[in-house]
Amino acid sequence: MSLPHTLLGLLKYKPNTGYNIKTAFASSINFFWEVSLPQIYRTLNSMETRGWLDSDIEHQDGRPSKKIYRITPEGDREFAQWLEQAPEAVKPKDELLVKLFFGGFMDHQTLTGHIKDRRNKAEQFLKSAGEIIPPSVREYADKADAGQDIPFWLLTLDLGRRRAQMTIEWCDETLRILEKNNRKKEES
Amino acid sequence: MSLPHTLLGLLKYKPNTGYNIKTAFASSINFFWEVSLPQIYRTLNSMETRGWLDSDIEHQDGRPSKKIYRITPEGDREFAQWLEQAPEAVKPKDELLVKLFFGGFMDHQTLTGHIKDRRNKAEQFLKSAGEIIPPSVREYADKADAGQDIPFWLLTLDLGRRRAQMTIEWCDETLRILEKNNRKKEES
DNA sequence: AGTATATATATGCGTATGTATATATTAACT
DNA sequence: AGTTAATATATACATACGCATATATATACT
Incomplete structure (x- = not known):
């Protein structure tokens, strides 16, 4: 809380x-x-x-x-x-991971579709993190007389950027492996 | 839900x-x-x-x-x-980021302490993800007769591993910047 | 001998949170 | 002329979730 x-x-x-x-x-x-x-x-x-x-x-x-x-x-x-006080640990609750976990019950197209959606969202975030967010952060800092805190705010934004980048890489690698496994399955 | x-x-x-x-x-x-x-x-x-x-x-x-x-x-x-159905978007709720956002109200030691804790947790996860988790996953798969689903389970684990790795890198970079800013502040 | 842990299910209480809805007015868009 | 968006606050209802507690027994540890 x-x-x-x-x-x-x-x-x-x-x-x-x-x-x-x-x-x-x-x-x-x-x-x-x-x-x-x-x-x-x-x-x-x-x-x-x-x-x-x-x-x-x-x-x-x-x-x-x-x-x-x-x-x-x-x-x-x-x-x-x-x-x-020590911050509470993050409790990740990722529905995509649950669906991937049960990927054996899904058809290939649906599963890869979900992962491509996740990839698109991460890419959109990367764009807005570069172009939209920093100006709006500065604008808010001016309104709140908090200009001296901008460095901290940009550090939090940096984690978001890295997370999005990591997500894209994981999606690509996951899609690659799923495609490979699917081809094997279709051959047999 | x-x-x-x-x-x-x-x-x-x-x-x-x-x-x-x-x-x-x-x-x-x-x-x-x-x-x-x-x-x-x-x-x-x-x-x-x-x-x-x-x-x-x-x-x-x-x-x-x-x-x-x-x-x-x-x-x-x-x-x-x-x-x-399309999986729900992840709603991140990260208390450490809130505290970093308000870093201007904290003393340097406390803030960097919080970030170092986060780094330690990520490192511990990386260790368990390499040594402990895969065997226990396989053990559960045997119990549940779900051997064919192990590839999917390992893909979810891979995201955890990448997330931990990304976290460590972000912590290191953030600590570096915070130290630099703090030295500047002490000089002035 | 005493304590903790594992097995097994369940309720109670409080907080957190999502969604819908109510109210009221102005400005902007189509 | 009609609709939507923005400004501004708030309640109602339902779900989700954390934590404490109750019950009962066997085994393992100290």
Whole structure:
């Protein structure tokens, strides 16, 4: 459970609304942590109950009122303490791997189709990681007055890039082996 | 949601008990999908309610009775249909990346400590992937009469190996950059 | 002799999360 | 003129999942 702490981190840069935080996610953390808007609202709400956040309502003409959350001293302490703790291990849950595991029950075309899809997604990510993400990260950093943290953000992006590259290589090698095994099977 | 389908796949090899399926996980799918024992029991139960499984009780002297689940024709159809569907995208949720993202709020030692831990885990996995996993996979394949599926299982293992290798390289490069930036900061 | 581990199934409780839906207005597009 | 997207918050419902606990016995370890 670290969504609350992720939100604490973003609110440390500046007070913000749930809606705005969602757009902040979209241009940064979203690449390694997907969150929906209702989830953000619910979490902010429970964080306020726990005393980690305060909020002010800002009325607007025509638009719905904004609820601007601010981190409290308790929230600040909680965040600092969380950063110290050893991060939870990643729990990989990869449906493609399960299907490949049961590849013996599938026909060749369907299985290789799934793997080609994965390869395409990785390639698309590589493109956006090179062209789209870094500018949008810089844009968000400006908005949040967090320019000094860009180096850290680019390091997280670098892992995404390496992961995508690795995925492409694994897909190619896997497809090669599956084709080879399939030819053998058809011959016999 | 694909745990039910994963269980269907394992039960296609042969009827089995929840307890035994857990040990089957431990020597194969567990490397890319962690599941607890209560979760398996609960899922098997709901699958039986849905008509995907049947079960027989086998009484034993001294030991608790075994509940042996068997896949039904409905379960079989469900599994075949699931294999055809495009696999869900992986939703990465990596706490280390969040902490690195907020690296500006941490001291250098703590952050690099977290990254070194990640590197150690990847190295341990590489060792077990080379020495321990393949034999245990083969052992399970024998037990499940699934020798012909070993090639697929080794392909999933190969992704784990590549991921670990990539992780090590990223950790090394990240540590290098963090050290460099830290030296600059201390000089100024 | 006492403790831990393996075998075997299961419930309870709390949290996390996905999807759908409700509400309200403005701007932009077709 | 009508539809969609963007701005802004929130609830309802269902599923998934982690962790603790209950029960019962045999074996292995210290």
